[in-house]
Amino acid sequence: MNVLVIGSGGREHALCWSLAKSPLCDKLYCAPGNPGIGTLAECVPLTPSKQDELVAFAKEKGIGFVMIGPEVPLIDGLADRFQAAGIKALGPSAKGAILEGSKGFVKDLCRDFDIPTAAYQRFTDASAAKAFAGTLGLPVVIKADGVAAGKGVIIAETREAADTAIDEILGGAFGAAGSELVVEEYLDGEEASFFALTDGEHVLPLIGAQDHKRAFDGDKGLNTGGMGAYSPAPVLTTDVVEKTIERILKPTVRAMKQRGRSYVGVLFAGLMVKNGEPKLIEFNCRFGDPETQVILPRLKSDLLTVLLAACDGTLDRIGLDWHDDVALTVVMATKGYPGDYPKGSEIRGLDAAAKLPGITVFHAGTALKDGKLVASGGRVLNITATGKTVREARERAYAAVDLIDWPEGFCRRDIAWRALAREG
The missing domain is CATH 3.40.50.20 (Rossmann fold)
Known part of the structure; x- marks a missing residue:
C-alpha cells in the first residue's frame, strides 16, 4: 500500500x-x-x-x-x-487528543478515575494560583494548560520564580496555551517515558525510554523538547511497567471511552518513578521526540502491521519482538536553543558519522540551501547508536558526534548518566 x-x-x-x-x-x-x-x-x-x-x-x-x-x-x-x-x-480524534491538548483535563481525569498523579489545582486567576503555589513545597511545578512545544512547564525553585512563571503564562508568554494553568506539587524520583498503542479497547504495550529535558549537562538550563534519550530505561522494571499498564494506561483508555472520547493511537505516558511506584506527569497523544529515535531501532516486528492493527481494532492479535541491544540518541541543537537561535549554518561530516558501526543519523531540523545541508531549527540532528550496553552505545554516539563539523551546534555530553551509574 x-x-x-x-x-x-x-x-x-x-x-x-x-x-x-x-x-x-x-x-x-x-x-x-x-x-x-x-x-x-x-x-x-x-x-x-x-x-x-x-x-x-x-x-x-x-x-x-x-x-x-x-x-x-x-x-x-x-x-x-x-x-x-x-x-x-x-x-486520536480531536476529542481524544485532548489528552495532550489540556493538562487540566488530564489532571481531572486522573482525579476522577484514581490514576496516580501529583496533587494539583487549575487556575485562570494569577492571585489564586500564587496562593495555592504557596501551600506547596519547593520546588513547585507551573504548567501552561495547552500545548507549548515542550516549553510550557516551569519547575520553580523559589516562590519568586513561581510567581513570575504564573504571571508570564497567564500574561500570554505561551499564547492561547496559557489561558489557563495548572499548579502542582513537584514529584521527586526518576523520570521516564512509556509508550503503548491502543485501538480504543485493547492496550498493546511498546517499550520505555528515558530522555533528558534540560538543555545542558548536569540537568542544567531550561527545559527543551528533549536533548537525548536511551532505551531501555533501567528504572522501568518489569514491576513498574506492569503497574503503569494496569494503573495508568488501561484505566485511561476505559475512562476516555466512558467520557465519549474513545482514544485510538499512540499513548505516551510521561512518568515519575519513586521506590518502584509510577505516577503520571503528563500524557502525549503521539510518539515522543527524541524517544522514537531509540524505540524504533529496537523494534524487530513490522511497524506498519502493528499500526494498521491499531486502526483496525485488532491489537489483541498482535505480539511484538524487540532487539536486546541498547539504543541511545544524542540531540545536536543550534547554539542558543531553546531561546533565540540563528538559522542557516552549514553542517558537514554526516556521511563520515553515519559510516561508523551502529550509527543512524536522523534529521530533525535541516534544509538544503544551494546544495549544502544547513540547520533550519533548534533541535537539528539525532545521532542514534545501538550497542550491547549503554556504555557501548554512548561511546559510538559521541564518536559520531565528534566527526560532525558544525561549529554553530552543541549537544549534551552526559546522555544516559543515570543508566551508566547503574552499569558501574
Missing part, C-alpha cells in the same frame, strides 16, 4: 526509516519531510496545517495509511479529516 507520514522532524525521520522496511509499503511519502527523510520517501511540500490539501493529496495518490507524527495537527482534528474521507490514519 501507499503510505503517508505527516511531519518534518527527527521523529518522522525515524518513522519513515522504520516504515520503509515494511513489505506492506509500496510507496512512501512524507509531508513536508526533510533532507534526511528525502533519502527514504518522496517529500511533499505540504505542512501539517494544510488539512484540505493533505486529504486531497492522499486521495490522488491512493494512500492506504497515514501516520500523523506531531501533536498539533492531531489536536486540530487531522485524523478526523482523513477518517471522514475513508482513509486510515493513526492518531
Whole structure:
C-alpha cells in the first residue's frame, strides 16, 4: 500500500526509516519531510496545517495509511479529516487528543478515575494560583494548560520564580496555551517515558525510554523538547511497567471511552518513578521526540502491521519482538536553543558519522540551501547508536558526534548518566 507520514522532524525521520522496511509499503511519502527523510520517501511540500490539501493529496495518490507524527495537527482534528474521507490514519480524534491538548483535563481525569498523579489545582486567576503555589513545597511545578512545544512547564525553585512563571503564562508568554494553568506539587524520583498503542479497547504495550529535558549537562538550563534519550530505561522494571499498564494506561483508555472520547493511537505516558511506584506527569497523544529515535531501532516486528492493527481494532492479535541491544540518541541543537537561535549554518561530516558501526543519523531540523545541508531549527540532528550496553552505545554516539563539523551546534555530553551509574 501507499503510505503517508505527516511531519518534518527527527521523529518522522525515524518513522519513515522504520516504515520503509515494511513489505506492506509500496510507496512512501512524507509531508513536508526533510533532507534526511528525502533519502527514504518522496517529500511533499505540504505542512501539517494544510488539512484540505493533505486529504486531497492522499486521495490522488491512493494512500492506504497515514501516520500523523506531531501533536498539533492531531489536536486540530487531522485524523478526523482523513477518517471522514475513508482513509486510515493513526492518531486520536480531536476529542481524544485532548489528552495532550489540556493538562487540566488530564489532571481531572486522573482525579476522577484514581490514576496516580501529583496533587494539583487549575487556575485562570494569577492571585489564586500564587496562593495555592504557596501551600506547596519547593520546588513547585507551573504548567501552561495547552500545548507549548515542550516549553510550557516551569519547575520553580523559589516562590519568586513561581510567581513570575504564573504571571508570564497567564500574561500570554505561551499564547492561547496559557489561558489557563495548572499548579502542582513537584514529584521527586526518576523520570521516564512509556509508550503503548491502543485501538480504543485493547492496550498493546511498546517499550520505555528515558530522555533528558534540560538543555545542558548536569540537568542544567531550561527545559527543551528533549536533548537525548536511551532505551531501555533501567528504572522501568518489569514491576513498574506492569503497574503503569494496569494503573495508568488501561484505566485511561476505559475512562476516555466512558467520557465519549474513545482514544485510538499512540499513548505516551510521561512518568515519575519513586521506590518502584509510577505516577503520571503528563500524557502525549503521539510518539515522543527524541524517544522514537531509540524505540524504533529496537523494534524487530513490522511497524506498519502493528499500526494498521491499531486502526483496525485488532491489537489483541498482535505480539511484538524487540532487539536486546541498547539504543541511545544524542540531540545536536543550534547554539542558543531553546531561546533565540540563528538559522542557516552549514553542517558537514554526516556521511563520515553515519559510516561508523551502529550509527543512524536522523534529521530533525535541516534544509538544503544551494546544495549544502544547513540547520533550519533548534533541535537539528539525532545521532542514534545501538550497542550491547549503554556504555557501548554512548561511546559510538559521541564518536559520531565528534566527526560532525558544525561549529554553530552543541549537544549534551552526559546522555544516559543515570543508566551508566547503574552499569558501574
